[in-house]
Amino acid sequence: MDHQPPPFFKRGPAPLALLTIYVATSIALLVVDARLRTLEVVRQAIAAVTHPLQEIAQQPVRALAGVGEQLQSTAKTQDENERLRRERLEQSAQLLRTQQLEVENARLRRLLGVGERQGVSARAAEVLRTARDPFSHRIIINKGQQDEVVAGQPVLDDAGIVGQVTRVFPFVSEVTLITDKDQAVPVQIVRNGLRSVVFGLGDGRLELRFMPANADVQEGDELVTSGIDGVFLAGFPVARIERIERDSAYSFARITCVPSAGVENFGEVMLLAPRAAKPLPAELDETAKPEPRATDRQTRVKKQRPRQE
């Protein structure tokens, strides 16, 4: 004999218990995602649902943009074509010279015994949309795991550094712009070679932090990547110094910069190939000589025996 209530009174778990479970799960997800970043697999699985939906939602806008382009008059297109051809001619002379300079530079570096600079190889990608999150500055581009994009690749446009790939999905990837509050780029002032790190401010500008108030920095100075981070290649324009506030109450100057690239614009960007790691010197390279790595006792014993004989 069971005295259970008839099934139409069943209401499942108590709401408060459910609330506790869901809130605890959400907070656990938040902490793990913010601190450990091990949830990329979960994110990719959910993205398999959301990305098609986002693509569909973006279609009307893309169709409107397409209509706008088609309505653009032929004269305007011809003008643009003419301008582009002229620009290409003007730049080709410079390009030829640059190629010659690169060869010369490589030869001189070899003579000096300095390691060669890594060549630049880049691929174009299209900006699909900005990420909806109002708290960060990110864009979505149309190249992903399928095109062998890896997290950490620098992203440029024709004027300078735009950002860095931070998450890779199968068909798209997410680029954190240099104006994001979490993004830092090691830079160098072109005029005097002073090295520093530039941080995003979150409002479209950048800040050069922890520069002493008497540092040799002037308004209008160009900042380029210094390349000492091992991620960005050296020499790409990042920002221009806009304003310097030197307050004697603080030991550091407050230096704001504007990005050189059209960071918040839509259009085409270039993905630079990930920078090759520099090989370790022979005495530090463990992979080349596996013998000295004797961690467990047996291998050590085996190695010592031939020496004793």
Place this chain on the structure above:
Amino acid sequence: MQPTFTSSRILQPVRPWFVVLSLLAALMLNLLPTSEWPGIPDWAALTLIFWSVRESRRVGMGWGFALGLLMDVADASLLGQHALAYVLATYIASSLSKRILWFPLAQQALHVLPLLLLVQIIQFGVRMASGAAFPGLDYLIGPFVGAVLWLPLTYALLLPQYQPVERDANRPI
């Protein structure tokens, strides 16, 4: 359930597929590029609160959690940020549903406004705690627009449940 306590119309029972369809439509509205404009409300939160007030037995925290996770991934925000906000909002909405429905629509909107603000403020708090940038005050315009939209939304989402007005003489109701 009646649209308001003053109305004499009796509604048909809600169709489950319509609830699901409206929630998915709200998600799609959120994914449109228009959601970057200032003052565009969080459609998914608004629709979730609507159904958890109207049909608290059908749409509850489970839906809030699932939609929240989808929004998190679509938004490229922290995983669990929307989920936490939506779960709390649906819980409060469904526990207040018996009270809210006795008010006229304008006053219902005043009940919904704090819920929508809660959704935004929870996300704001979570992101500030994890060190994100301040998004600007227009981040908080959306909930006010959402509360104003409560009235048209109620009519739009209850439309399939309205019965024809002409009465059958042989039927009591």
